[in-house]
Amino acid sequence: MVVNRDSQEEEIMESLKYLKLLTERYPTISDASTEIINLQAILNLPKGTEHFLTDIHGEYEAFVHVLKNASGVIKRKIEDRFGNYLSQKEIKKLASLIYYPEQKLEIIQKEQENLNDWYKITLYRIIEVCRICSTKYTRSKVRKALPKDFAYIIEELLHERRDVFNKQDYYDEIINSIITVDRAREFIIALSNLIQRFVIDRLHIIGDIYDRGPGSHIILEKLINYHSLDIQWGNHDILWMGAAAGSMVCTANVVRISSRYGNLDTIEEGYGINLLPLATFAMETYKDDPCTCFSPILDEEDVYTNKEEELISRMHKAIAIIQFKLEGEIINRRREFKMEHRLVLNNIDFTAGKITIEGITYDLKDKSFPTINPKNPYELTPEEREVIEKLQSSFMNSDKLRNHIEFLFSKGSMYLNYNNNLLFHACIPLEEDGSFSSFEVSGKKFKGKELLDELERAAREGYYSKNKDKKLYGQDILWYLWTGKNSPLFGKEKMTTFERYFIEDKTTHKEPKNPYYKYRDSEEFCIKILKEFGLESQEAHIINGHMPVESKKGESPIKANGKLLVIDGGFSKAYQKKTGLAGYTLINNSFGLQLVSHEPFKSTEAAIKEETDIRSTLIVLEKNVERKTVGDTDIGEELKNQIKDLKLLLSAYRRGIIKEKL
Incomplete structure (x- = not known):
């Protein structure tokens, strides 16, 4: 007797061994359906922010600061939210607090005459910044990142709805209680670290962590x-x-x-x-x-x-x-x-x-x-x-x-x-x-x-x-x-x-570059490289470090009509006289690509006491016509494959090919 199967049933039978393994995690129709709904929703969240750094060369103070301020992203979020009614001095103070909460609080606790009032104002502000930074993520992802000591409280405050009148007193009392039980300091530190965690979804280090600098x-x-x-x-x-x-x-x-x-x-x-x-x-x-x-x-x-x-x-x-x-x-x-x-x-x-x-x-x-x-x-x-x-x-x-x-x-x-x-x-x-x-x-x-x-x-x-x-x-x-x-x-x-050690004649010191550096200005050449590595999208880029960009001499980090970006601008002090600045970093968020150039970092002490930040210049390289979502990313492709597998499992349950584990 010949059994006629439709294409989906054939696909189920071909994947039967794998689908049976999936039943360990999704034992019922309800479990599989819920996960499909969750994953489908995640695909429509805004794409997470990526942060690119290269050629750090042991300069740990500047590196840590750029990591903490996310190449200026945190300060820009503060300005977007509070720019209409906070002065630049207040914005700088709040940013410095978020970057270095432990050290900054030590100074503030000595300076403030009415510390409880300061705590109350600051807690509301810092919660608002944290809320803005967390909106790209699911509640589940946010929950996993929360510090255990304050997980419940932070979750409640992050999802506060000011339009719900009956709950306003509830939220205010949480803030008052945090101050009353003398946990405001620890709470601010936890929130600041959380903001640093949320503001960048993925960090890319494109080489040369070691040598030259001390850390x-x-x-x-x-x-x-x-x-x-x-x-x-x-x-x-x-x-x-x-x-x-x-x-x-x-x-x-x-x-x-x-x-x-x-x-x-x-x-x-x-x-x-x-x-x-x-x-x-x-x-x-x-x-x-x-x-x-x-x-x-x-x-x-x-x-x-x-x-x-x-x-x-x-x-x-x-x-x-x-x-x-x-x-x-x-x-x-x-x-x-x-x-x-x-x-x-x-x-x-x-x-x-x-x-x-x-x-x-x-x-x-x-x-x-x-x-x-x-x-x-x-x-x-x-x-x-x-x-x-x-x-x-x-x-x-x-x-x-x-x-x-x-x-x-x-x-x-x-x-x-x-x-x-x-x-x-x-x-x-x-x-x-x-x-x-x-x-x-x-x-x-x-x-x-x-x-x-x-x-x-x-x-x-x-x-x-x-x-x-x-x-x-x-x-x-x-x-x-x-x-x-x-x-x-x-x-x-x-x-x-x-030769550099033993011969005076500097012509012997020359180290001719690979022809790659001659061809990298060509858009056609960059497309050839991208295809070699399986990237054929119009939006694909090459991102490099290694050779410091001599902006002092007018060199641009943007090559081949934007197809190639060189973001080594001189993190290392040994290069800064040559480059004229202290490095480039790159931000890739849901709105597009942004190149950030940095001036030399003074010191961690100055960033804390004087509230000096690295002076950075933002260049918008590409602005997306439509805001990119998780569905447009590599992770999105993985989630789509998971959804496809779960839909097969769902069909297998409903056809009776696999039994639910009730």
């Missing part, structure tokens, strides 16, 4: 506790990931860069890594060498004695020489990397104190190489080997560093497609003619999207693999991603570290 570890702690984020690895991040994995050459690079910027506290105090073996070795080996070419680059606020600077300079030189030797080992071991031109130690005439680079001979600024054997320049001395092995062990055994790096692996990737935006740190490697460059990974050649996928796979093996050979190869790839010609995270032909 990379503080930034990572902040990110670990953030409610929703993703990270696209930068070349500086990958270096620390390699060091934590056990790569000696990545470890040497990390210590060298920290020495160069006088930023050893991150290593020693932030991660509890012992640098005494390096210091002892450097003082003994270079005791008669002032190491002036290796003097640290310090900020004005850095305070070091002459002896401390001398010690850092010697440590700096010692680890740099170890790094050059270790890099030679990898270049010789991985011929497929094609980096033999970086075997510069082979080109030194140690007797004459000269070096030949690309056929031209230069004088060396520093001619003292007590640990280099001219006949075998890449061989580590026993003492150097002991130092780097101790450092390797310290990096691998730092619990805090391991926690941070595993967080980077779990939340991070080489690139991300998210809501029609392609996020990656630096570039897609190209040839001069604009075609995708191919590079050999694990014996096979890849290019474009496949290359990034394979490099990410190898990088993860460098940290997690139990196979000795795969782990070593992965660690070598982590180093290549830091410095190699075809690295999507580096984006240059070569890294001229040796």
Whole structure:
């Protein structure tokens, strides 16, 4: 007997195993129907606000402030709600309170003569801001975010209806009781943190959390506790990931860069890594060498004695020489990397104190190489080997560093497609003619999207693999991603570290950019990149960091008629003289794309005591004709698929194919 089935029944039968699993969560027709109604309603809520930051480089104070003020979003919401009857001074005070509630309340409690009156006025205002920030979310999502101590009270106040006369006394009494029982301080802190939580739905960090600035570890702690984020690895991040994995050459690079910027506290105090073996070795080996070419680059606020600077300079030189030797080992071991031109130690005439680079001979600024054997320049001395092995062990055994790096692996990737935006740190490697460059990974050649996928796979093996050979190869790839010609995270032909230290002629310091940077101004080229990664919408964009935008020279962060946005504007103080500002951030909300440029951040203390905010300029890049909803996002697509599955389950129940679990 032939059974005739309609198309929906066939679909149910094909998905029967999965639908039976769904019955565990939705055991009845009523349960499935309710969830469909809930999800369908969520699709029509406004799209959540996304916040994009990049190239933070350890500048934790500025980063934390931008995170707290959501690139000016919170202040704009205060102005929208209270701008007609609060002065700018009052708006600034309220904004500062929301950013730094604990610290600000300490000052206010000392200044206010009638604290209870101030509490009452402020509580009404801050509840109103919180209500505005929470309106994009379902009650369920809001409820999950509420602090346990005040969950019921906040929920009641957020959904207050002033037009309901019978309840006005009820709401007023809640406020009065909060003050009477001496919980106003804690309540304001809870609400302020909630506003910061609600105002941004998703945070995107497009690389380079580490190096240069003093607080990379503080930034990572902040990110670990953030409610929703993703990270696209930068070349500086990958270096620390390699060091934590056990790569000696990545470890040497990390210590060298920290020495160069006088930023050893991150290593020693932030991660509890012992640098005494390096210091002892450097003082003994270079005791008669002032190491002036290796003097640290310090900020004005850095305070070091002459002896401390001398010690850092010697440590700096010692680890740099170890790094050059270790890099030679990898270049010789991985011929497929094609980096033999970086075997510069082979080109030194140690007797004459000269070096030949690309056929031209230069004088060396520093001619003292007590640990280099001219006949075998890449061989580590026993003492150097002991130092780097101790450092390797310290990096691998730092619990805090391991926690941070595993967080980077779990939340991070080489690139991300998210809501029609392609996020990656630096570039897609190209040839001069604009075609995708191919590079050999694990014996096979890849290019474009496949290359990034394979490099990410190898990088993860460098940290997690139990196979000795795969782990070593992965660690070598982590180093290549830091410095190699075809690295999507580096984006240059070569890294001229040796030349910058040892050769006066600045023409040798040049690091030619990948052709990507020549083509990125072309809209046609950007569309080609987007298609390679599966994004064909007219609204798709590429969002990058890595190369600071020199706004000082008139460079715009907006490329290719708005198809590509470069939001590295100089978070790091080391770049701000070059860029002329202190970074760009990007906001993508239900109304469109907004680019925000920031002036340098004074200090957290000034933000609290003087109520100074980062001066920011908002540029509306794209304004949506119709306000975008959750249904227009990637999450919306997932919800639509869930609705489709639930409708199948509902049909299976009603057809009697699956029984309800009553």
